[in-house]
Amino acid sequence: MSEENKILTVSASPHRRTEDTTGGIMIDVIIALMPALVLSVVLFGFRSLLVVATSVIACVVLEYICRKVMKRNNTLGDFSAVVTGILLAFNLPSTMPLWMVVIGDAVAIVVVKQFFGGIGQNFVNPALVGRIVLMTSFPTYTNSFVQPFAWRMPNVDAVTSATPLAQFAGSYTPDGVVSAMNSSEMPTLAQMFFGICGGCLGETCAAALILGGIYLCIRKVISPRIPLYYIGTVALIMLIAGKGNLQFVAYQLLSGGLMLGAVFMATDYTTSPIKTKGKIVFAIGCGILTSLIRIFGSLPEGVSFSIILMNILVPHIETLTTPKPFGTVKEKKQKEEAAK
Amino acid sequence: MHSSELIKPVKQVRGGVKVSHSKNTKDMPVKRIHAPETVTLPMSQHIGAPCTPTVKVGDTVKVGQVIGDSDKYVSAPIHASVSGKVSAIKEIRTATGNVSQAVIIENDGEMSEFEELKPPKVETREDLIKAVRESGLVGLGGAGFPTHVKLNFKPDSGVDTLIINAAECEPYITVDYRECIENSENIFDGVHWIKNILGFKKVVLAVEDNKPEAIKIFDHIASTDDDRDEIKVMPLKSKYPQGAEKMMVLSATGRKVPPGKLPADVGCVVMNVASAAFVARYMKTGKPLVSRSMTVDGKAIMNPQNIRVPVGTEIEYILQQCGGYREDPVKIITGGPMMGASIVDTHHPILKSNNAILVLGKKDIAIKKETDCIRCGRCAVVCPMALVPTLIERHARAKDTDHLKLAGTMVCMECGSCAYSCPAGRPLVQYMRNAKAVLREAQSK
Numbered sequence: 001m002s003e004e005n006k007i008l009t010v011s012a013s014p015h016r017r018t019e020d021t022t023g024g025i026m027i028d029v030i031i032a033l034m035p036a037l038v039l040s041v042v043l044f045g046f047r048s049l050l051v052v053a054t055s056v057i058a059c060v061v062l063e064y065i066c067r068k069v070m071k072r073n074n075t076l077g078d079f080s081a082v083v084t085g086i087l088l089a090f091n092l093p094s095t096m097p098l099w100m101v102v103i104g105d106a107v108a109i110v111v112v113k114q115f116f117g118g119i120g121q122n123f124v125n126p127a128l129v130g131r132i133v134l135m136t137s138f139p140t141y142t143n144s145f146v147q148p149f150a151w152r153m154p155n156v157d158a159v160t161s162a163t164p165l166a167q168f169a170g171s172y173t174p175d176g177v178v179s180a181m182n183s184s185e186m187p188t189l190a191q192m193f194f195g196i197c198g199g200c201l202g203e204t205c206a207a208a209l210i211l212g213g214i215y216l217c218i219r220k221v222i223s224p225r226i227p228l229y230y231i232g233t234v235a236l237i238m239l240i241a242g243k244g245n246l247q248f249v250a251y252q253l254l255s256g257g258l259m260l261g262a263v264f265m266a267t268d269y270t271t272s273p274i275k276t277k278g279k280i281v282f283a284i285g286c287g288i289l290t291s292l293i294r295i296f297g298s299l300p301e302g303v304s305f306s307i308i309l310m311n312i313l314v315p316h317i318e319t320l321t322t323p324k325p326f327g328t329v330k331e332k333k334q335k336e337e338a339a340k
Numbered sequence: 341m342h343s344s345e346l347i348k349p350v351k352q353v354r355g356g357v358k359v360s361h362s363k364n365t366k367d368m369p370v371k372r373i374h375a376p377e378t379v380t381l382p383m384s385q386h387i388g389a390p391c392t393p394t395v396k397v398g399d400t401v402k403v404g405q406v407i408g409d410s411d412k413y414v415s416a417p418i419h420a421s422v423s424g425k426v427s428a429i430k431e432i433r434t435a436t437g438n439v440s441q442a443v444i445i446e447n448d449g450e451m452s453e454f455e456e457l458k459p460p461k462v463e464t465r466e467d468l469i470k471a472v473r474e475s476g477l478v479g480l481g482g483a484g485f486p487t488h489v490k491l492n493f494k495p496d497s498g499v500d501t502l503i504i505n506a507a508e509c510e511p512y513i514t515v516d517y518r519e520c521i522e523n524s525e526n527i528f529d530g531v532h533w534i535k536n537i538l539g540f541k542k543v544v545l546a547v548e549d550n551k552p553e554a555i556k557i558f559d560h561i562a563s564t565d566d567d568r569d570e571i572k573v574m575p576l577k578s579k580y581p582q583g584a585e586k587m588m589v590l591s592a593t594g595r596k597v598p599p600g601k602l603p604a605d606v607g608c609v610v611m612n613v614a615s616a617a618f619v620a621r622y623m624k625t626g627k628p629l630v631s632r633s634m635t636v637d638g639k640a641i642m643n644p645q646n647i648r649v650p651v652g653t654e655i656e657y658i659l660q661q662c663g664g665y666r667e668d669p670v671k672i673i674t675g676g677p678m679m680g681a682s683i684v685d686t687h688h689p690i691l692k693s694n695n696a697i698l699v700l701g702k703k704d705i706a707i708k709k710e711t712d713c714i715r716c717g718r719c720a721v722v723c724p725m726a727l728v729p730t731l732i733e734r735h736a737r738a739k740d741t742d743h744l745k746l747a748g749t750m751v752c753m754e755c756g757s758c759a760y761s762c763p764a765g766r767p768l769v770q771y772m773r774n775a776k777a778v779l780r781e782a783q784s785k
Binding site for chain 2: 008009010011012013014015016017018019020021022024025075078080118119120121269270274275318322323324325326327328329
């Protein structure tokens with residue numbers, strides 16, 4: 001036998017590992033985003049695909065260059081740049097000039113992600129910061145939306161349409177919301193569920209986003225806690241704000257970036273708390289902020305800002321919500337027992 | 341027979357991982373192998389003080405004769421596992437990397453038993469503790485804690501529950517299961533002896549539900565008990581690490597062992613099922629712990645099987661007895677794949693606490709590349725001790741001892757669930773050990 005010279009691998013236990021990888025998780029997220037992408041091409045035409053493709057390519061190239069310049073290992077294999085690219089594009093209208101999209105990508109990948117150390121290190125969601133920078137720099141472009149199916153009617157002027165949230169803006173009184181809902185420009189709830197309304201290219205179709213969310217939950221990539229608590233909190237506050245008008249609540253949940261934000265942005269691993277309790281606090285916080293911005297803010301929509309604000313609070317949420325290690329008794333109890 | 345002896349766990353273990361069982365050898369009876377030509381008996385085969393050799397080079401020894409002992413309390417004597425001549429006493433390195441003195445015995449092939457061996461007289465608890473110590477028994481489940489220390493709790497300290505651990509939650513290993521099938525009578529006797537002499541009010545026989553045969557046997561043991569109804573069988577969901585000591589206590593009684601404490605501090609004693617059976621065997625024959633059963637498995641070994649080998653047999657010899665390699669081994673592990681140690685060379689002797697040798701081939705293990713943490717939190721979800729390994733890793737890098745203490749670093753039992761589930765392939769158990777070292781260093785200053 002020639003066993004004498006066998007070279008054995010020696011490493012710390014455990015010697016078995018899960019087959020899941022970071023890349024695999026990101027591919028799952030990409031798969032989950034596909035229904036919304038397909039719908040957005042149906043609704044807003046080929047231009048929508050062009051924006052997404054530009055964004056993805058820009059993110060991947062920028063990440064590659066960044067890692068090279070910073071003399072770090074190539075991390076394209078984890079596909080996180082692709083996810084960021086798709087998410088940022090989803091937050092933009094299909095009419096966005098492509099060079100602006102690239103600027104957004106640069107902010108997301110270079111400034112927010114790589115300057116802070118790459119995957120797992122950024123303290124706010126890269127795609128959301130990219131969107132906010134574009135929103136504040138080029139408001140006319142980020143806030144003009146085309147009607148769905150306008151691309152199939154080349155003879156009609158590209159109608160810009162006010163989003164449902166814009167129509168609610170400034171009229172958050174019980175009478176105001178009713179008249180806004182009854183306005184002829186307001187799409188029906190069914191239209192909104194399937195995304196047939198003005199808005200950013202990836203966020204209008206709630207059905208597709210929910211489908212993606214369910215896929216992620218089944219694949220155990222995300223836990224349903226953050227989306228459910230986030231959306232639940234918004235529903236509760238809007239129920240109170242609308243004096244119990246359920247139709248109004250439904251409009252609120254289906255409009256703006258809430259579904260996209262709750263399912264894909266607030267659940268970002270890096271910028272949300274690790275532990276369950278922290279996740280719940282984080283999600284409720286996002287819900288409260290989103291509702292407050294919608295009702296009282298000068299902006300019609302507040303999903304991006306509320307998630308970013310809660311991102312910043314994550315370290316504090318974690319410190320306050322980390323459970324006690326197994327077998328440790330809380331200080332209070334310890335004192336009580338000592339008193340006995 | 342009735343099935344009313346089955347009980348549900350009082351509390352469920354949090355976290356944990358579902359690992360494939362790979363119990364390939366579960367239907368293979370334990371075979372005795374030919375004793376090797378020499379055995380190497382390290383003086384430190386247990387947790388606690390190492391023994392000092394009580395024999396000299398050139399002495400003739402017989403099977404079961406004491407060759408090393410210690411006057412320290414936390415220790416267990418070492419017995420000759422073959423008969424023959426002591427050929428050397430020297431320092432060797434064991435599979436775990438520790439350096440220990442070892443007695444090397446040249447086998448004369450006779451396997452003649454030491455004449456003075458006789459069943460001990462056991463009437464009081466002192467007798468039992470003394471007998472268990474003399475038997476050289478240490479925990480056969482893997483940790484190797486001297487059993488007599490475990491059993492020697494103060495009679496009025498509130499210890500009321502004896503938990504017999506047959507969970508065997510590590511993949512591959514089936515020797516405890518075989519013990520249940522082949523040796524149920526001794527398990528029955530051992531449990532009764534220990535229960536009656538030490539006065540346990542309750543006995544829980546714990547086994548994972550992927551071993552229905554063992555549950556049946558345990559149920560039989562429990563139902564043939566006297567009418568006081570004190571022995572119960574607790575089937576557990578098959579989940580790693582159900583069989584960890586603190587998890588056993590939690591499942592059986594709902595009590596949580598505080599950090600740095602032992603199960604006895606919350607009124608429990610946890611014993612491996614093979615240890616319980618051994619106690620009975622010793623009471624009947626007086627033959628000390630000189631051999632043990634182990635599982636040899638993995639894609640790279642020719643004939644996977646369960647074998648009974650003299651303690652101190654070289655791993656290389658065991659591999660040859662199992663037909664040698666089927667393919668090039670990638671890793672050889674003593675113990676299970678979750679907590680076992682991978683070894684550098686095959687010339688280490690097996691110890692009393694070794695329950696398996698796994699010869700893993702390419703298909704058994706994927707060696708994962710380590711990438712950056714994405715904070716997915718899976719390590720925290722699966723941690724049965726409610727720790728957040730990735731945060732502890734960061735605190736350790738920063739040598740932030742305050743946060744390390746708060747995070748409960750020392751509570752970690754290194755079960756490996758975190759590293760198993762990490763999609764970024766991070767060696768988190770290694771990082772947890774580093775974190776403990778950082779804390780220890782800070783405390784020693």
